[in-house]
Amino acid sequence: MTPSPVFNLSGKKVWVAGHRGMVGGALVRRLAEEGCDLVTVGRDQVDLVRQSAVEAWLASEKPDCIFLAAAKVGGIQANNTRPAEFLYENMMIEANIIHAAHQVGVKKLVFLGSTCIYPKMAPQPIPEHALLTGPLEPTNEWYAIAKIAGIKLCQAYRRQYGCDFIAAQPTNLYGPGDNYDLESSHVLPALLRKAHEAKLSGAAELVVWGSGSPRREFLHVDDLADAVVHLAKVYSDEEHVNVGSGSEITIKELAELVCATVGFQGSLRFDVSKPDGTPRKLSDVSKLHSLGWNQARPLQVGLTQTYQSAFG
Numbered sequence: 132m133t134p135s136p137v138f139n140l141s142g143k144k145v146w147v148a149g150h151r152g153m154v155g156g157a158l159v160r161r162l163a164e165e166g167c168d169l170v171t172v173g174r175d176q177v178d179l180v181r182q183s184a185v186e187a188w189l190a191s192e193k194p195d196c197i198f199l200a201a202a203k204v205g206g207i208q209a210n211n212t213r214p215a216e217f218l219y220e221n222m223m224i225e226a227n228i229i230h231a232a233h234q235v236g237v238k239k240l241v242f243l244g245s246t247c248i249y250p251k252m253a254p255q256p257i258p259e260h261a262l263l264t265g266p267l268e269p270t271n272e273w274y275a276i277a278k279i280a281g282i283k284l285c286q287a288y289r290r291q292y293g294c295d296f297i298a299a300q301p302t303n304l305y306g307p308g309d310n311y312d313l314e315s316s317h318v319l320p321a322l323l324r325k326a327h328e329a330k331l332s333g334a335a336e337l338v339v340w341g342s343g344s345p346r347r348e349f350l351h352v353d354d355l356a357d358a359v360v361h362l363a364k365v366y367s368d369e370e371h372v373n374v375g376s377g378s379e380i381t382i383k384e385l386a387e388l389v390c391a392t393v394g395f396q397g398s399l400r401f402d403v404s405k406p407d408g409t410p411r412k413l414s415d416v417s418k419l420h421s422l423g424w425n426q427a428r429p430l431q432v433g434l435t436q437t438y439q440s441a442f443g
Contacts (some may be wrong), residue, residue, distance in 0.1 A: 136364040138196070138239050140165040146194040148179065148228055149201030152307035154243055154301070157356035158198050170194060180220055185227040189235050196239040196363065199228055199281075203301065207270045207340075207408055209315040214273040221277035229284045233294050240296040241363050242285050244278040247271045247374065247412050248300060256377070256415035259300075259370050268409045286369050296366050299359050302375035302414050306352035306437050319349060319434075319443075322386055326393040327442045336398045337390065340405035343383030348413045350376045350423070351433040354426060361424045371405075375414035376427035382407075392434050393442075 145162060149155035150171040162169055170192055176411070177188045179201050203220045210217055225242065232240050249257045250265030267275050278300075285296040309320040316324070322339070329337045358374045366372060380388070385401055419425070 132411045136272070137367050137405060138194065138364050140360070140364060142168070143195040144168045144170060144193070145198070146170050146172075146192065147198045147200060148224075149199070152200060152204070153304065153306070153310070153352055154355065155198075155200040156308045157306065157352040158200060159360065161356035161360050162198075167196075179227060180223040182223075182227045182230075183238070186231045186234065189228075189231040189237075192430075193235050195235060197232055197237055197241070198359065198363070199225060199240060199242045201228070202243070203416050204274070205310075205315040206408055207277065210274055217273040218277050221274060222280055225277070225281035225284060227279070229288060229296065229338055232260045232296070233292055239363060240285070240294070241359060242281050242296065242298040244281055244298055244300045244360065244371065245274070246300050246302045246375065246412060247275045247409075248279050248282070249412070251367050251409050255411050256413040257373070258415040259341070259373055259418060262371070270406055270408050285371075289369055297362065297366055297368065298371035299362055299374050300371050300414070301355050302348045302373070302412070303350055304352045304355055306419065307432065307440060308352070309441070311441065317386065318347065318382060319410050322389045323393065323396065323434075323438055323441065326389050326395040327438075329397060330393055330395040336400050337386070337395060339382065339386050339399055339401050341382060341401065341407040342403050343381060343386065343399075343401045344380050345407045345409065345414065346379045346411040347378045347382065348375050348377070348431075349385075349430055351373065351428055351437075354428055354433075355424060358419065358424045362419075362422065365422055372418055372422070373414040373416050374419055375416050375418040376430070377414070377420075378409070378430070379413045380430065388431065388434060392431070392438050
């Protein structure tokens with residue numbers, strides 16, 4: 132049973148922070164259906180890392196609702212080699228926006244994090260209460276610490292000032308607007324690009340980082356946007372909410388599925404000198420389901436749609 136809305140987006144002024152990113156772009160597409168007044172601003176106009184710039188822009192615009200999807204993101208390689216950027220920039224972006232949102236009286240704020248916030252050896256599927264119960268995965272701890280700080284900021288402003296700020300933690304995402312740069316991309320878009328290029332070049336094999344044994348959960352970014360808009364309307368509480376598909380696949384199985392989708396018929400070789408990352412990361416989405424959302428598309432369907440739109 133879907134809960135009754137506690138926040139109506141219709142007619143509201145809504146800012147999607149990070150609208151040029153993958154998640155922000157999906158939110159803009161989804162919010163077009165809500166009858167709200169969408170506002171966006173590019174980094175060439177407002178540097179979200181600069182507090183004074185954020186405060187001045189929000190004081191001028193005064194949105195009713197903010198979807199905070201702006202972030203510096205990347206895969207294992209990017210996190211490993213640029214830890215200062217991932218920690219500093221993400222902390223500054225979220226702190227500046229959340230504080231300024233309180234200052235100008237924003238009625239609703241939805242902070243977008245990541246399931247990398249959870250301990251490396253968290254129980255599986257990972258419940259929301261597993262947060263801060265153990266050490267993080269070292270290969271993405273800088274990003275994770277920043278996102279944990281964002282969750283805690285939302286909780287703190289809710290407790291001290293009564294702000295209706297909530298947090299949603301998406302699992303691994305894919306779909307329109309993804310990053311296909313092999314130096315900084317996540318596993319699924321990297322595999323799609325590698326398989327596509329291997330097919331075009333007639334390569335005999337495709338190299339996959341790691342052993343292939345880690346298990347991952349994937350959610351189409353348009354499904355994430357639908358879930359997050361739903362949460363904005365029906366959820367108002369301190370604890371963050373996991374947003375995922377609730378199903379998982381090994382990296383080996385994912386690579387095989389990608390090759391089948393792309394049409395690459397060569398062999399797979401797993402480079403075990405490269406890091407695997409977290410052994411398993413499946414989110415417990417029972418809370419999300421209890422709030423009335425359970426509409427994730429099957430991975431094969433979303434993968435086919437993504438490949439056709441990106442490389443078709």
